[in-house]
Amino acid sequence: MNETTGNMSAAEARELLARADSLGASSINAAAWPVAVMFTSLAIMGSLLMIGMHIVLVGGYGAALLACSVGAWGAITASIWPMFQRSTKAGYTKRFLTSLLGYFALYVVALFCGAYFFRDGNLWFYIPAAIALAAVGLAAAFRELRA
Amino acid sequence: MTTPAEHPRHQLNEVVHSPVRFSIMAALSKAESLDFKDLRDAIQVSDSVLSKQLSILEKAEFVKIKKSFAGKMPRTSASLTGTGRDVWAAHLQTLRDIAGG
Numbered sequence: 001m002n003e004t005t006g007n008m009s010a011a012e013a014r015e016l017l018a019r020a021d022s023l024g025a026s027s028i029n030a031a032a033w034p035v036a037v038m039f040t041s042l043a044i045m046g047s048l049l050m051i052g053m054h055i056v057l058v059g060g061y062g063a064a065l066l067a068c069s070v071g072a073w074g075a076i077t078a079s080i081w082p083m084f085q086r087s088t089k090a091g092y093t094k095r096f097l098t099s100l101l102g103y104f105a106l107y108v109v110a111l112f113c114g115a116y117f118f119r120d121g122n123l124w125f126y127i128p129a130a131i132a133l134a135a136v137g138l139a140a141a142f143r144e145l146r147a
Numbered sequence: 148m149t150t151p152a153e154h155p156r157h158q159l160n161e162v163v164h165s166p167v168r169f170s171i172m173a174a175l176s177k178a179e180s181l182d183f184k185d186l187r188d189a190i191q192v193s194d195s196v197l198s199k200q201l202s203i204l205e206k207a208e209f210v211k212i213k214k215s216f217a218g219k220m221p222r223t224s225a226s227l228t229g230t231g232r233d234v235w236a237a238h239l240q241t242l243r244d245i246a247g248g
Contacts (some may be wrong), residue, residue: 007156008156008159008245009245010245010246010247013242013243013245013246014246016169016242017239017242017243017246019169019170019173020169020172020173020176020239020242021173023170023173023174023189023190024173024174024176024177025177026174026189027173027174027175027177027178027181027185027186027189027190028177028178028181030185031178031185083217086182086184086185086222086224087178087180087181087182087185087186087224088178088179088180088181089177089178089179090176090177090178090179091179092179093179
């Protein structure tokens, strides 16, 4: 005990606890938006890719080019946006990696199934695939915003 | 005759209890890491005050400082160590014990 800690009242302790809560919340106010924007972009790109795949497969040309170009933009997006992240919320690394791996695992599965089982296009596959990729990307964005 | 129990205020950590260092620990507690500028803006102190207090916390092994570069711009970030999180949790519990009367 010393002069700093020795004379604390219950009211002072409650005030300090409230201040700790307030500072903890305000310090990470702006910490989620870059990653949230990134996952929203992936949601948009992935779902549009699925619709685009159906269109080019029906047309019979360009599926591989479309998949590669969107995949490249997806990788660029996933690399660039997190650079705007200066501060991160507790648990960010684990959340980010699980969300990113989950999204790209679904992306690869959707592309593989489409290329192997639905080479001539099939709306019954590509529309649900588009919805699934959009949902996973947006869920990852909201997961980071709500953390 | 039994010895009266020690009042919880004796368990307050003197390193953490200083006003600026308390604010630093509070701001870092909810973050995985905080950029130096974001931390400075959150607790509203000058660069020099923040640097000095972070050094004290780093020396006590409660905080880890990381220096990196974004292109040519230096970037400094701070995060609580495992020890720092434990000490902070214990400090808050002590405050709750005092607040509870």
